[in-house]
Amino acid sequence: MYYTSHIEIKKSALRNNLDFIRDYVGPGIKISSVVKGNAYGHGLTEFIPLAEECGVDHFSVFSAWEALEALKVTDSSTIMIMGFLDNAELEWALENDIEFYVFSLRRLERVAELAARMKKKSRLHIDIETGMNRTGFKESDLDEVKKIILENREWIDLRGLCTHYSGAESVANHVRVRNQYENYIRIYRDFVKSSIRPEYRHTASSAAAVCYPETRMDMIRVGILQYGFWPSMETYIYYLTHNEVKTNPLKRVLCWKSRVMDIKSVKRGEFIGYNTSFLAPNDMRIATIPVGYSDGYSRSLSNHGRVLINGCRASVIGLVSMNMLIADISEVPRTRRGDEVVLIGTQKNRTISINAFSNFTTHDINYELLVRLSPHIPRFVRA
Numbered sequence: 001m002y003y004t005s006h007i008e009i010k011k012s013a014l015r016n017n018l019d020f021i022r023d024y025v026g027p028g029i030k031i032s033s034v035v036k037g038n039a040y041g042h043g044l045t046e047f048i049p050l051a052e053e054c055g056v057d058h059f060s061v062f063s064a065w066e067a068l069e070a071l072k073v074t075d076s077s078t079i080m081i082m083g084f085l086d087n088a089e090l091e092w093a094l095e096n097d098i099e100f101y102v103f104s105l106r107r108l109e110r111v112a113e114l115a116a117r118m119k120k121k122s123r124l125h126i127d128i129e130t131g132m133n134r135t136g137f138k139e140s141d142l143d144e145v146k147k148i149i150l151e152n153r154e155w156i157d158l159r160g161l162c163t164h165y166s167g168a169e170s171v172a173n174h175v176r177v178r179n180q181y182e183n184y185i186r187i188y189r190d191f192v193k194s195s196i197r198p199e200y201r202h203t204a205s206s207a208a209a210v211c212y213p214e215t216r217m218d219m220i221r222v223g224i225l226q227y228g229f230w231p232s233m234e235t236y237i238y239y240l241t242h243n244e245v246k247t248n249p250l251k252r253v254l255c256w257k258s259r260v261m262d263i264k265s266v267k268r269g270e271f272i273g274y275n276t277s278f279l280a281p282n283d284m285r286i287a288t289i290p291v292g293y294s295d296g297y298s299r300s301l302s303n304h305g306r307v308l309i310n311g312c313r314a315s316v317i318g319l320v321s322m323n324m325l326i327a328d329i330s331e332v333p334r335t336r337r338g339d340e341v342v343l344i345g346t347q348k349n350r351t352i353s354i355n356a357f358s359n360f361t362t363h364d365i366n367y368e369l370l371v372r373l374s375p376h377i378p379r380f381v382r383a
Helices: 011-025 036-040 044-053 064-071 087-095 105-118 139-151 171-193 206-211 233-243 354-360 366-371
Strands: 005-010 030-034 058-063 078-084 099-102 122-127 156-162 200-202 219-222 254-259 262-266 284-289 306-309 312-317 325-328 340-347 350-352 379-382
Touching: 005 011, 005 044, 011 030, 011 044, 011 206, 011 219, 036 044, 036 058, 036 366, 044 058, 044 064, 044 379, 058 064, 064 078, 064 087, 087 105, 099 105, 099 156, 105 122, 105 139, 105 156, 139 156, 139 171, 156 171, 200 219, 206 219, 206 233, 306 325, 306 350, 312 350, 354 366
Parallel strands: 005 379, 030 058, 030 219, 058 078, 078 099, 099 122, 122 156, 156 200
Antiparallel strands: 005 254, 254 340, 262 284, 284 325, 306 312, 306 340, 312 325, 340 350
16 A cells, blocks of 8 residues: 555445436436546546446546546547647547537637548537637627538537536526526527537536526536535525425545554643644644645645544644644544544544535635545545
């Protein structure tokens, strides 16, 4: 064993979540599994084969690098790049049948030219600006977009017409999301009138798929939900109230574990760890754990975090350092060196959740905390 902590990915939890999503959105809607950000910290190369075993055959990534990593573990599923693709990578994308978003006229022209020269059809998703003001074709460009597509039908396979909502996880964005949806529908109808019909209409992320049923269309891009997390508390409350249920149908796929590295006693009145952030209020027993901010355990959890040892919650005390944290085990009986420590997950019916991290560090969200988990931490699949 050459690692200081490891992450376990639970297959049964993923299968449960995907079954729930399929049942909730209904038949005939394709699921694209969003695996950007190292599969939200779960490990892209470990997660994709697992998701394929659960019936997923479409994966969304952000960049060509992530697409290249995905190709290492699948040769049958569709890979779609939603973000950055450099001009130098276009030929590679076409050769490998990678689908990708296009949101500039110059890129669309370049792809059409390259595809014709290679005699290889490009698999494109036209990203349209509907009100988020990030990426996407402006409405003033769409006549030219349609013209290029119609003139290059032999070399452009329009896989999708897509957009992204500005914050479907919050009721504060309701009007803006509704306006975006209406803009999308109007633009889609204009494409159809021009004899351009994409294979997939897709606009919904996890939050929109839960709270705005009309946005599900032909395909949904599911990220956080498949990993067992709700996009926000508002989204979870929406699900509970609109479906008259009282239990959470999702299961967490990820569990992060380490071990007790050392144990020592500290006298009352002594400082613990770096600087003077924690002064022992009484005689204490402490455990050092070989995990720190280099692994993704945020320094902002200093004097705030919790871990599980022997089924008991233990407080993180002192400053979280690069490779170590310290836990108060004064009230944790029979702790020994080598005992399992759960940083995220369940131990003896007690749970430390990502949400708990968010509550301690109010500027962080589930997404951010998950993707911080170091890619160097080994991931292991469990049944």
